[in-house]
Amino acid sequence: MSAFSVAIRNVRKSFKDYGIYFLTVMLGVALFYIFNSIGSQSVMMDLSQNAVMSLMGIETIMDYLSVFVAAIMAFLILYANAFLIRRRKKEMGLYMVLGMKKFRISSILVWETFLVGLLSLAVGLAVGIFLSQGMALVTARMFGVSVTRFAFAFSAAALLKCVRYFGLSFLAVILFNVVNLNRQRLLDLLHADRKTARVARLPFWASVPLFAVSAAMLLYAYRLVLTTGIAGFILEGGQSALTRAVLLGTAGTFLFFFSLSGFSLKLVSRVKGVYFKNLNMFTLKQLDSKFHAAWASMSFVCLMLFLALSAISVGTSLSMAIREYSAAETAASVAVAYMATYIGIVFLISCASVLAIAQLSEASDNQSRYALLSKLGASPKMLSGSALRQILAYFVAPLALAAAHSLVAVKVMGALVEALASLNIFATSLVTGGAVALFYGGYFLMTYRSARRMALRQ
Amino acid sequence: MEAILQVRDLEKVYGGRGSVTRALNGVSFDVRQGEYVGVMGASGSGKTTLLNCISTIDSATAGSIRIENTDVTSLKGGRLADFRCHKLGFIFQDYNLLDTMTAFENIALALTIAKRPPGEVERRAREVAAQLGVEDVLDKHPAQMSGGQRQRVAAARAIVTDPALVLADEPTGALDSKSARALLESFRHMVTELRSTILMVTHDPFSASYCDRILFIRDGRLFTELTRGADGRKAFFDKIIEVMAVLGGEAA
Numbered sequence: 001m002s003a004f005s006v007a008i009r010n011v012r013k014s015f016k017d018y019g020i021y022f023l024t025v026m027l028g029v030a031l032f033y034i035f036n037s038i039g040s041q042s043v044m045m046d047l048s049q050n051a052v053m054s055l056m057g058i059e060t061i062m063d064y065l066s067v068f069v070a071a072i073m074a075f076l077i078l079y080a081n082a083f084l085i086r087r088r089k090k091e092m093g094l095y096m097v098l099g100m101k102k103f104r105i106s107s108i109l110v111w112e113t114f115l116v117g118l119l120s121l122a123v124g125l126a127v128g129i130f131l132s133q134g135m136a137l138v139t140a141r142m143f144g145v146s147v148t149r150f151a152f153a154f155s156a157a158a159l160l161k162c163v164r165y166f167g168l169s170f171l172a173v174i175l176f177n178v179v180n181l182n183r184q185r186l187l188d189l190l191h192a193d194r195k196t197a198r199v200a201r202l203p204f205w206a207s208v209p210l211f212a213v214s215a216a217m218l219l220y221a222y223r224l225v226l227t228t229g230i231a232g233f234i235l236e237g238g239q240s241a242l243t244r245a246v247l248l249g250t251a252g253t254f255l256f257f258f259s260l261s262g263f264s265l266k267l268v269s270r271v272k273g274v275y276f277k278n279l280n281m282f283t284l285k286q287l288d289s290k291f292h293a294a295w296a297s298m299s300f301v302c303l304m305l306f307l308a309l310s311a312i313s314v315g316t317s318l319s320m321a322i323r324e325y326s327a328a329e330t331a332a333s334v335a336v337a338y339m340a341t342y343i344g345i346v347f348l349i350s351c352a353s354v355l356a357i358a359q360l361s362e363a364s365d366n367q368s369r370y371a372l373l374s375k376l377g378a379s380p381k382m383l384s385g386s387a388l389r390q391i392l393a394y395f396v397a398p399l400a401l402a403a404a405h406s407l408v409a410v411k412v413m414g415a416l417v418e419a420l421a422s423l424n425i426f427a428t429s430l431v432t433g434g435a436v437a438l439f440y441g442g443y444f445l446m447t448y449r450s451a452r453r454m455a456l457r458q
Numbered sequence: 459m460e461a462i463l464q465v466r467d468l469e470k471v472y473g474g475r476g477s478v479t480r481a482l483n484g485v486s487f488d489v490r491q492g493e494y495v496g497v498m499g500a501s502g503s504g505k506t507t508l509l510n511c512i513s514t515i516d517s518a519t520a521g522s523i524r525i526e527n528t529d530v531t532s533l534k535g536g537r538l539a540d541f542r543c544h545k546l547g548f549i550f551q552d553y554n555l556l557d558t559m560t561a562f563e564n565i566a567l568a569l570t571i572a573k574r575p576p577g578e579v580e581r582r583a584r585e586v587a588a589q590l591g592v593e594d595v596l597d598k599h600p601a602q603m604s605g606g607q608r609q610r611v612a613a614a615r616a617i618v619t620d621p622a623l624v625l626a627d628e629p630t631g632a633l634d635s636k637s638a639r640a641l642l643e644s645f646r647h648m649v650t651e652l653r654s655t656i657l658m659v660t661h662d663p664f665s666a667s668y669c670d671r672i673l674f675i676r677d678g679r680l681f682t683e684l685t686r687g688a689d690g691r692k693a694f695f696d697k698i699i700e701v702m703a704v705l706g707g708e709a710a
């Protein structure tokens with residue numbers, strides 16, 4: 001069989017494993033296309049010369065922004081790919097034992113990456129082109145013009161840009177995989193699933209006061225932001241208060257997740273009625289070790305989510321307010337809204353995929369544990385319940401703290417928005433929050449379904 | 459006494475389309491309450507397959523397996539899980555303890571899966587740990603225990619729920635002779651003092667000599683069986699060696 005046909009068979013066979021990878025790349029491509037095709041959407045509208053010019057201006061800004069966004073996407077693709085490879089190390093080890101040359105394994109891998117990349121790129125572009133038609137209507141509304149005739153909007157430039165940037169990302173993935181494979185020793189591949197990382201623990205007596213300190217830092221940062229207010233930050237000397245608040249908030253967030261794992265398990269394990277019930281002991285242990293090992297990335301995800309939430313809600317409200325305040329500033333307001341939403345969604349996708357991939361690799365590492373639990377008599381319902389609780393906690397913890405942060409940010413920015421126009425920022429934020437929850441929830445569900453499949457597959 | 463386990467005309471066929479393996483070819487036997495039964499036979503004779511069918515990990519092709527008058531071949535999903543955690547205890551060759559949990563938690567887990575009242579979990583887990591002499595390692599993780607300790611913790615986990623039948627597949631396989639002896643003494647203790655019923659697969663005539671009765675399997679059939687009766691362990695050991703010689707040199 002040629003490497004190509006083996007690759008096709010593999011992709012087909014492990015299509016579900018590729019799910020998260022596919023979804024992430026596809027969404028990335030669609031988003032990338034939509035925001036880079038804004039210029040071409042003017043065909044649908046009877047826009048003033050002025051508005052067309054400003055759309056062109058937005059496109060130039062998008063050009064710069066896109067490099068940044070492409071870098072984030074490339075990182076995500078590499079991250080998702082690393083997960084896939086880790087899951088398949090054993091299979092590759094077996095290929096080698098069976099006497100397959102590394103070159104041939106590499107070519108199978110290259111083809112697989114290429115195929116999945118091509119497929120997600122194509123689907124992502126199709127979704128992007130479809131959604132950009134709706135986006136044109138939104139743009140028209142923002143400029144306050146009515147759509148007079150429907151014309152199919154298509155941007156060849158945006159398409160080429162997608163192909164270029166994502167093609168480059170796939171190339172990076174292919175290179176990474178080939179180099180990685182050639183560095184691997186056969187023994188490591190075969191025993192890839194036998195690792196037990198032990199990280200030193202923060203003692204109980206230290207973690208409780210540390211947690212209190214982190215809570216105090218966060219509350220103080222909130223207070224600082226709320227009392228200074230948006231006007232205060234713009235005034236002389238306000239910047240130092242803002243800087244202090246940001247530093248305190250960031251450090252507080254990291255400390256929060258760092259100290260959390262030190263005592264939460266200890267506390268729950270005191271409540272025998274909960275701890276000694278069903279698989280709770282197992283679930284809590286798993287969560288504990290995961291939170292403990294991944295506190296840094298969790299804090300990071302929390303901060304990114306905070307940025308995403310506030311960028312989207314503040315950005316949209318602010319631009320609406322500016323538009324109401326002065327029609328002449330329309331172009332500027334649209335630019336602000338677009339960029340805020342764009343960056344916000346990119347951050348959101350990044351967070352959701354990072355969480356999803358981390359949880360899936362966890363679930364796949366846990367397969368042998370689930371198999372044992374099942375032999376000991378844990379029912380399928382118990383097993384999926386345990387998987388659900390683990391993933392839920394993992395998704396909700398960073399989101400909850402990020403939501404608290406965002407509430408403070410929205411409150412402060414709300415003053416500015418309300419000063420400019422009679423607009424309730426909380427109403428806009430609520431809609432944003434709902435949309436975010438829907439999206440985030442979708443990622444959560446998809447992760448849970450895959451993880452459950454792994455937990456029950458024996 | 460009444461039979462806890464009844465195996466009748468058990469058949470297991472692996473594969474299909476050309477390459478068919480008859481791993482079990484009509485096996486019938488009974489195990490009574492409080493018996494310690496060993497299963498011996500050459501490599502590939504079907505011992506693990508037999509144990510896996512009885513333990514409901516694998517499904518039989520034909521025949522019936524009744525444990526305390528329940529036909530386990532028809533159980534599925536939640537009822538199968540219920541049956542496993544209430545009626546069966548497992549001891550595996552490679553211990554199979556959860557590495558993220560302490561010995562105590564590993565033992566307690568079997569109780570929580572069986573939905574025992576949380577209030578009695580701690581007392582019961584400690585009680586059984588003491589019976590198997592592992593109360594000193596209860597706070598240790600598997601990586602910090604010796605092989606013998608791990609296997610005795612696994613044995614404690616297997617009997618903590620008072621199962622009708624304990625199934626062990628080469629439990630001494632990974633142990634040195636001293637730890638193996640300690641484990642076998644523990645099994646003996648489980649049978650005589652705690653009224654457990656054990657079915658144990660082994661290659662090793664020394665381990666087998668601790669049993670009350672040995673079933674010898676050849677090519678998926680019951681070849682013969684040997685009952686200890688009034689013999690001492692040494693005499694029984696010699697008889698096992700004799701049968702193994704008849705079975706063929708490769709029986710061990």
Ligand SMILES: Nc1ncnc2c1ncn2[C@@H]1O[C@H](COP(=O)(O)OP(=O)(O)OP(=O)(O)O)[C@@H](O)[C@H]1O
Pocket residue numbers: 472473479480481499500501502503504505506507508
């Ligand atoms: N999953 C399977 N698929 C196909 N054939 C199998 C499978 N499991 C076991 N067999 C075959 O069934 C027969 C019995 O295997 P089994 O594992 O029961 O032997 P055993 O007596 O436990 O041997 P050992 O002493 O080496 O562990 C063997 O011929 C084996 O190749």
Ligand SMILES: [Mg+2]
Pocket residue numbers: 505506507
């Ligand atoms: Mg075997």
